[in-house]
Structure formats: structure tokens, C-alpha cells
Amino acid sequence: MTAPPVIERTVIENCAVATVDPHDTEHASGHLVIAGNRIESVGPGPAPGPLEGVVRRIDATGHLATPGLVNTHHHFYQWLTRGLAQNSALFDWLTALYPVWARIDEPMVYEAARASLAMMARGGVTTAADHHYVFPRGAGDLLGAEIRAARELGVRFHPTRGSMDLGASDGGLPPDFAVETTDEALAATEAAIDTHHDPSPGSMLRVGVAPCSPFSVTTRLLREAAELARRKGVRLHTHGSETVEEERFCEERFGTGPTGYLDSTGWLGDDVWMAHCIHMDDADIAAFARTGTGVAHCPSSNARIAAGTAPVPALLAAGVPVGLGVDGTASNETGELHTELRNALLVHRLAGGAAALTVRQALRMGTYGGARVLGRADDLGSLERGKLADLVLWRLDGLGHSTVADPVAALVLGPPAPVSLSLVNGRPVVEDGRLLTADEDTIARRARAEARRLARIAGGD
Numbered sequence: 001m002t003a004p005p006v007i008e009r010t011v012i013e014n015c016a017v018a019t020v021d022p023h024d025t026e027h028a029s030g031h032l033v034i035a036g037n038r039i040e041s042v043g044p045g046p047a048p049g050p051l052e053g054v055v056r057r058i059d060a061t062g063h064l065a066t067p068g069l070v071n072t073h074h075h076f077y078q079w080l081t082r083g084l085a086q087n088s089a090l091f092d093w094l095t096a097l098y099p100v101w102a103r104i105d106e107p108m109v110y111e112a113a114r115a116s117l118a119m120m121a122r123g124g125v126t127t128a129a130d131h132h133y134v135f136p137r138g139a140g141d142l143l144g145a146e147i148r149a150a151r152e153l154g155v156r157f158h159p160t161r162g163s164m165d166l167g168a169s170d171g172g173l174p175p176d177f178a179v180e181t182t183d184e185a186l187a188a189t190e191a192a193i194d195t196h197h198d199p200s201p202g203s204m205l206r207v208g209v210a211p212c213s214p215f216s217v218t219t220r221l222l223r224e225a226a227e228l229a230r231r232k233g234v235r236l237h238t239h240g241s242e243t244v245e246e247e248r249f250c251e252e253r254f255g256t257g258p259t260g261y262l263d264s265t266g267w268l269g270d271d272v273w274m275a276h277c278i279h280m281d282d283a284d285i286a287a288f289a290r291t292g293t294g295v296a297h298c299p300s301s302n303a304r305i306a307a308g309t310a311p312v313p314a315l316l317a318a319g320v321p322v323g324l325g326v327d328g329t330a331s332n333e334t335g336e337l338h339t340e341l342r343n344a345l346l347v348h349r350l351a352g353g354a355a356a357l358t359v360r361q362a363l364r365m366g367t368y369g370g371a372r373v374l375g376r377a378d379d380l381g382s383l384e385r386g387k388l389a390d391l392v393l394w395r396l397d398g399l400g401h402s403t404v405a406d407p408v409a410a411l412v413l414g415p416p417a418p419v420s421l422s423l424v425n426g427r428p429v430v431e432d433g434r435l436l437t438a439d440e441d442t443i444a445r446r447a448r449a450e451a452r453r454l455a456r457i458a459g460g461d
Contacts, residue, residue: 030043077104122433166221209229213239237274275298394418
């Protein structure tokens with residue numbers, strides 16, 4: 001009888017460990033054993049032995065191990081339009097940029113996705129969601145370009161097929177040339193699910209349904225998109241309660257605020273998450289808590305376009321799933337999620353006092369909270385035996401962090417910590433601060449070329 005093959009193992013020892021498990025278990029000096037693409041062991045002290053099939057043993061002295069960061073909201077294509085409309089609030093910002101975005105094509109989106117994913121991966125993101133909702137006619141396979149980029153870079157990916165069908169002539173914000181018909185949007189969304197969605201355990205690719213916002217889509221699209229998502233067994237995503245202008249739009253057009261309107265169209269539930277959720281009252285928060293609707297909190301973007309401060313402490317206290325999001329890099333030019341840990345903490349302490357948010361709550365939002373929002377809490381978001389091996393080793397013994405005794409505080413409050421190792425599905429994606437799966441200089445050069453090409457086309461050259 002042939003013996004079963006020995007599973008390859010990676011052993012990480014001598015690091016601080018923040019598991020972000022249900023008990024917030026931490027080890028001042030602990031270990032992790034990775035077997036294939038799963039966590040086999042995590043705990044205090046050295047790894048148990050003897051172990052067969054160990055192909056790599058890492059002395060992680062001076063490091064903190066955490067779950068990989070989970071980005072719950074992004075717009076990859078916006079990498080090409082960073083730094084524009086610098087002093088505009090949301091509606092003016094969108095009005096300025098829609099004509100530019102309406103000229104994107106497949107090569108542009110591919111390079112923008114590679115740059116966005118590379119930047120996030122270097123900063124500890126192991127799972128990324130993207131909301132792509134601009135589909136100019138004849139532009140090529142834009143969603144497929146993003147999926148190809150994520151596969152090549154080795155990042156776990158949750159793309160959502162967005163859509164807009166409410167142009168300015170019908171009372172929406174987007175110009176007519178930037179929208180699809182309702183039937184086109186629904187058909188393309190279903191085709192994206194059928195072509196790309198992988199519902200299997202441990203999936204690297206799950207597709208969601210994502211009409212853009214209450215002021216850019218029709219009620220019919222919202223309702224039928226929700227029905228499509230539930231018929232296909234995929235998650236739903238949109239923007240909600242982002243600005244006072246959106247609230248006013250919904251009140252005038254539908255006689256209720258964004259939460260009430262979205263609820264009436266089937267858009268509250270434990271299979272739904274919404275970006276921003278800034279202008280919410282107690283009744284809105286209660287509705288999200290009652291239905292299990294999730295929130296993608298984007299503190300830097302909210303500040304960049306002066307949208308407001310989301311009631312995150314109240315959402316968390318009510319039990320609402322809350323994760324962090326970069327948002328598009330035209331409204332958060334850093335393109336990184338680990339800076340959002342610190343920014344979330346600071347923003348909410350400004351609004352609610354020194355006890356409004358703790359460093360461990362910030363880390364939980366960026367890891368387990370994001371996994372909950374994306375429907376992946378059984379597999380991702382914490383360092384526990386049997387979960388997928390998506391994890392990060394942060395170096396904390398250098399100049400920027402070495403005098404902060406609490407490693408979680410060092411990570412959240414200190415400068416961006418170098419990533420010594422990032423594993424996705426058990427495979428190294430980043431080592432010693434450098435991307436392993438693609439050449440960063442090439443990505444930067446090609447993205448810059450596509451940004452310049454877009455600027456020339458949008459400028460009429």
C-alpha cells in the first residue's frame with residue numbers, strides 16, 4: 001500500500017501573534033505551522049514537534065503575525081486618475097471625473113488593477129474586493145482584465161460587477177454616455193457570475209453583484225439585481241448613505257432616506273454590504289444590525305472628499321459587521337489598507353473621544369471584520385487552526401516601532417510597518433517588502449503610460 005504524500009509545511013516561530021480569534025487571543029512569543037494552504041497550528045512558544053515535510057522554518061523574532069488584511073471596497077481603475085479634482089466634494093468630484101472614466105479600456109483597467117493590487121499586497125492585503133461600474137461601449141473585457149491581474153499577482157479576489165443605468169437625462173448624476181441600459185447591465189452581470197464565480201471552499205475568486213448607488217441606478221435595476229444575486233447565490237454590494245446630497249436625492253425622489261429606499265428594493269440582508277454608510281441615524285443602524293447588513297468603512301476617502309464621519313463605534317456596538325476599505329485611489333491616493341487602521345482610529349477619536357475606538361478594534365475591522373463583510377469569516381480573518389493560510393509578518397524591531405512595547409499598538413499607531421512575509425493561500429506573495437509575483441518597477445512604468453494615454457484621450461488629443 002502506497003503511503004500518502006507528506007504535506008509541505010512552513011513553520012514560523014518566535015514572533016508575537018495577534019490571532020484576532022473570538023477571544024482576541026495573543027501570544028507574546030508564539031508559533032504558526034502552515035500545512036499546504038491551511039493553518040495547522042497556532043499557539044504560544046515554539047512549534048510542536050517533530051513535524052514531517054517542513055520545507056521552511058522562519059525565525060520571526062521582532063515580528064508580529066496577524067491575519068492578512070481584507071480590503072472590502074475599491075475601484076481599481078481609478079489608479080489612473082489619482083490627484084485630480086483635489087478640492088471637490090463627492091458630487092462635484094464625480095461630475096469632473098465621469099468624462100475621463102468613460103474613456104477607459106481593457107489595457108488601462110488591467111494595468112490599473114495590477115498597480116492597485118501590488119500596492120495593497122505590499123502593505124499586507126491578502127484579500128481584495130473591487131467595485132467596477134464603468135463600462136464604456138467597445139472597451140473590452142474590463143472585469144476579466146481585473147481578474148487576470150489578481151490571478152497573476154496571487155491575491156484572493158472578490159470582484160463585483162457594478163452598473164449604472166440612470167443617466168442625467170432621467171434624473172441621475174452620471175452623464176448619459178457613462179451608463180448602460182438596464183437589460184444590458186443585468187445580462188452582463190449574470191454572464192460575469194457564470195463565467196468567473198468560484199463558490200468552492202477556499203476559493204480565490206468570488207463574484208458579487210453591485211449596482212453603483214441610489215443616484216446612478218434605477219429602482220428596477222436594484223430590485224432585479226438583488227433577485228439575480230440571490231438566485232445565483234452570490235453577495236450584493238453598493239454605495240449607501242455616503243453624502244447629505246444622496247440623502248436629499250432619496251428623500252425627494254423616493255420619500256425616504258437611503259436605508260429605507262434600499263430596504264424597499266431588497267438591499268438589506270446578511271448577504272449585502274455597503275460602502276461608506278456615513279449619514280445614518282439610530283433607526284438605520286438598527287436596521288443594519290437586525291438584517292446583518294455589512295459596512296465597508298473608508299475613513300481616508302470619506303475625509304478626502306469631505307463626505308463626513310461614519311458612526312462606526314455605534315455600528316460596532318450594535319453588532320453590525322464592519323470592515324475597512326481603501327476606496328478608489330482617485331479619492332485615497334495612498335492605495336493602501338494598513339494606513340486605514342490608523343486613520344480609522346484617529347478619525348473616530350476626533351469625533352467621539354479617546355475611548356471611541358481601540359487599536360484592537362481597528363485591527364479586527366481590517367481582518368476579521370472584513371472577512372465577515374465578504375462572507376468569508378469561516379475561512380479568513382483570524383489565525384485559527386483549519387483556516388486558510390492568509391497571514392502577514394510585520395517587522396516591528398526597526399526604527400519606527402522598536403520602542404512600542406505593545407505590538408498591536410505599534411502596528412496601528414506607528415508608521416506603516418514593513419511586511420517581511422505575506423502568505424496568500426499558503427504561498428508567499430511578498431517578502432522583505434517586495435512583491436514576489438510581478439516586477440514592481442514594470443507595473444509602475446506601465447500604469448503611468450496608461451494614465452498618460454487616458455489623459456490624452458480624455459483631453460481630446
